[in-house]
Amino acid sequence: xxxxxxxxxxxxxxxxxxxxxxxxxxxxxxxxxxxxxxxxxxxxxxxxxxxxxxxxxxxxxxxxxxxxxxxxxxxxxxxxxxxxxxxxxxxxxxxxxxxxxxxxxxxxxxxxxxxxxxxxxxxxxxxxxxxxxxxxxxxxxxxxxxxxxxxxxxxxxxxxxxxxxxxxxxxxxxxxxxxxxxxxxxxxxxxxxxxxxxxxxxxxxxxxxxxxxxxxxxxxxxxxxxxxxxxxxxxxxxxxxxxxxxxxxxxxxxxxxxxxxxxxxxxxxxxxxxxxxxxxxxxxxxxxxxxxxxxxxxxxxxx
Amino acid sequence: xxxxxxxxxxxxxxxxxxxxxxxxxxxxxxxxxxxxxxxxxxxxxxxxxxxxxxxxxxxxxxxxxxxxxxxxxxxxxxxxxxxxxxxxxxxxxxxxxxxxxxxxxxxxxxxxxxxxxxxxxxxxxxxxxxxxxxxxxxxxxxxxxxxxxxxxxxxxxxxxxxxxxxxxxxxxxxxxxxxxxxxxxxxxxxxxxxxxxxxxxxxxxxxxxxxxxxxxxxxxxxxxxxxxxxxxxxxxxxxxxxxxxxxxxxxxxxxxxxxxxxxxxxxxxxxxxxxxxxxxxxxxxxxxxxxxxxxxxxxxxxxxxxxxxxxxxxxxxxxxxxxxxxxxxxxxxxxxxxxxxxxxxxxxxxxxxxxxxxxxxxxxxxxxxxxxxxxxxxxxxxxxxxxxxxxxxxxxxxxxxxxxxxxxxxxxxxxxxxxxxxxxxx
Numbered sequence: 001x002x003x004x005x006x007x008x009x010x011x012x013x014x015x016x017x018x019x020x021x022x023x024x025x026x027x028x029x030x031x032x033x034x035x036x037x038x039x040x041x042x043x044x045x046x047x048x049x050x051x052x053x054x055x056x057x058x059x060x061x062x063x064x065x066x067x068x069x070x071x072x073x074x075x076x077x078x079x080x081x082x083x084x085x086x087x088x089x090x091x092x093x094x095x096x097x098x099x100x101x102x103x104x105x106x107x108x109x110x111x112x113x114x115x116x117x118x119x120x121x122x123x124x125x126x127x128x129x130x131x132x133x134x135x136x137x138x139x140x141x142x143x144x145x146x147x148x149x150x151x152x153x154x155x156x157x158x159x160x161x162x163x164x165x166x167x168x169x170x171x172x173x174x175x176x177x178x179x180x181x182x183x184x185x186x187x188x189x190x191x192x193x194x195x196x197x198x199x200x201x202x203x204x205x206x207x208x209x210x211x212x213x214x215x216x217x218x219x220x221x222x223x224x225x226x227x228x229x230x231x232x233x234x235x236x237x238x239x240x241x242x243x244x245x246x247x248x249x250x251x252x253x254x255x256x257x258x259x260x261x262x263x264x265x266x267x268x269x270x271x272x273x274x275x276x277x278x279x280x281x282x283x284x285x286x287x288x289x290x291x292x293x294x295x296x297x298x299x300x301x302x303x
Numbered sequence: 304x305x306x307x308x309x310x311x312x313x314x315x316x317x318x319x320x321x322x323x324x325x326x327x328x329x330x331x332x333x334x335x336x337x338x339x340x341x342x343x344x345x346x347x348x349x350x351x352x353x354x355x356x357x358x359x360x361x362x363x364x365x366x367x368x369x370x371x372x373x374x375x376x377x378x379x380x381x382x383x384x385x386x387x388x389x390x391x392x393x394x395x396x397x398x399x400x401x402x403x404x405x406x407x408x409x410x411x412x413x414x415x416x417x418x419x420x421x422x423x424x425x426x427x428x429x430x431x432x433x434x435x436x437x438x439x440x441x442x443x444x445x446x447x448x449x450x451x452x453x454x455x456x457x458x459x460x461x462x463x464x465x466x467x468x469x470x471x472x473x474x475x476x477x478x479x480x481x482x483x484x485x486x487x488x489x490x491x492x493x494x495x496x497x498x499x500x501x502x503x504x505x506x507x508x509x510x511x512x513x514x515x516x517x518x519x520x521x522x523x524x525x526x527x528x529x530x531x532x533x534x535x536x537x538x539x540x541x542x543x544x545x546x547x548x549x550x551x552x553x554x555x556x557x558x559x560x561x562x563x564x565x566x567x568x569x570x571x572x573x574x575x576x577x578x579x580x581x582x583x584x585x586x587x588x589x590x591x592x593x594x595x596x597x598x599x600x601x602x603x604x605x606x607x608x609x610x611x612x613x614x615x616x617x618x619x620x621x622x623x624x625x626x627x628x629x630x631x632x633x634x635x636x637x638x639x640x641x642x643x644x645x646x647x648x649x650x651x652x653x654x655x656x657x658x659x660x661x662x663x664x665x666x667x668x669x670x671x672x673x674x675x676x677x678x679x680x681x682x683x684x685x686x687x688x689x690x691x692x693x694x695x696x697x698x699x700x701x702x703x704x705x706x707x708x709x710x711x712x713x714x715x716x717x718x719x720x721x722x723x724x725x726x727x728x729x
Contacts (some may be wrong), residue, residue, distance in 0.1 A: 124485035
């Protein structure tokens, strides 16, 4: 945990924040106070807005079963070909927000999303937006590797098949090979494309899931803690992969590892209790956080 | 520290004793149930296995034209009507000369089954040239004789209590001594329908009736049940009072006494829709009603057991709901669904009560040729035979139970095999 935190402690804190940071160390953090403070803030600290963003979200609220609100008024822009990391304590709503971006929340009963979410200016929750088409444009990789219990080939070919992206077998073969190469898995599995995808190791399975997601050439890939079930070596492989994929895709990644966020992302968003607290260049967030909640989190004072 | 050790040690003995007691009771109940199963199977097999053999008797028949009343050139219908019974009777009186008393003559005639005359008829009609020759044939013995040779009649009992009298015993001893009786495999049991004569009664009509009934049941209940389960599990809105109401009712239906389904079938299918009674069609319809809740509940459980991560993966790829269900969820749930279906079918195969209500308890000799022919089914056949007064039907009853158990075991094996075949890990 603590390379980032250590660096941070050695850095001189900005004078403007001295007072609040000092007081936060002494005072116990009262949830009521925090919530009040977050409610008051009209927009996140830092640089939440961009010109010509890929995703444009304003005032997003998410409710589970009417009674429980998971996300409160999130305003965030996500740029093209950037890797944005979403961090925060468990239950802070970062995964929920991620799942709004391709309407995966639709599959949860009683989940209601309000506010404005645009993908390239198109309303994601608009009446004429088809979730099937949306998910072909916005792919997703999950926390636990979840390849289909089919062959490696069929796993990757599934998306192109259901969306009718190819007309013949050789085209499909090309897509499968290309996707596996992009996911850095091809050399390991080229001799056993017909063996079951579930027989691969955890890290390979996750790369298979990434290959499966990129096989339909999405514009965005959402990753929900993609390496939390993997060992450090597999994690490193995936992180390298994410860096390469940035050339062609926009990537939103939810992670619990702050080092990972620091290593792979250009921007970082910090969520707390369902509020988006701070968004900024990753470097800035980790070396010079503007909000005391962010600072407390990245220095390991809570979370 | 030592105090704590003491405390833990004191409780240890109690804990281990409890564990020991629990293991003892578990083992005891398993042993007890195995013992009952063993007793059940032993009784059934002891009683039933003899039914798979049948006593045959050697008969020297004189197919003379005088005795038959026809000659070799007679047309078919004359041949059919010839007096074969006389030939059989003649053969018996030749074998046991000197029987004059009327009661003994009747007993003599009843040494062989009434099917003997039909066997001769078939033989002569196939080859009329046999007329005028002498032939040695083996014919089925009567059920009482068969029962005696199987050791089920005690010759030490007082004569008045015996079905076989002393004079018959001398005949039988003579036959046995000269090797003119033989136990053979009972083909008739597997090739003919029910009969009033135990030695001629067979299981085939009941078997075919059960087959057609199960066919109708499977073809209706499997698709309907699985479709209902898929809808309820994957498509129906959750936390909807109407859907909850349907769920509660399906679960309750599984517990409804089966005879109620029989009454329903009688009222709806036979009275209202006019489906012919006593047929495999109406039997299958009634058993479908009975099997549906089982299949729906098992299929829903199987669908529920598919890990949500697979559904998420499919949705994440942009698969529609139907694609998700048919490409991923359903194939993964298939082993469970098939197991549930086969258990439901096995239940239906053994079901008697509802079928009594729709007239499937009739005495059916003909082998049903389709789902609209009157048919008996195995459990009803067992019920009918167990109710028959003839001693020989006791073993037929057990034999029919063995056949039924055989098919149940086959179905359960099939369930295991299918599960192995379709099982995929994720």
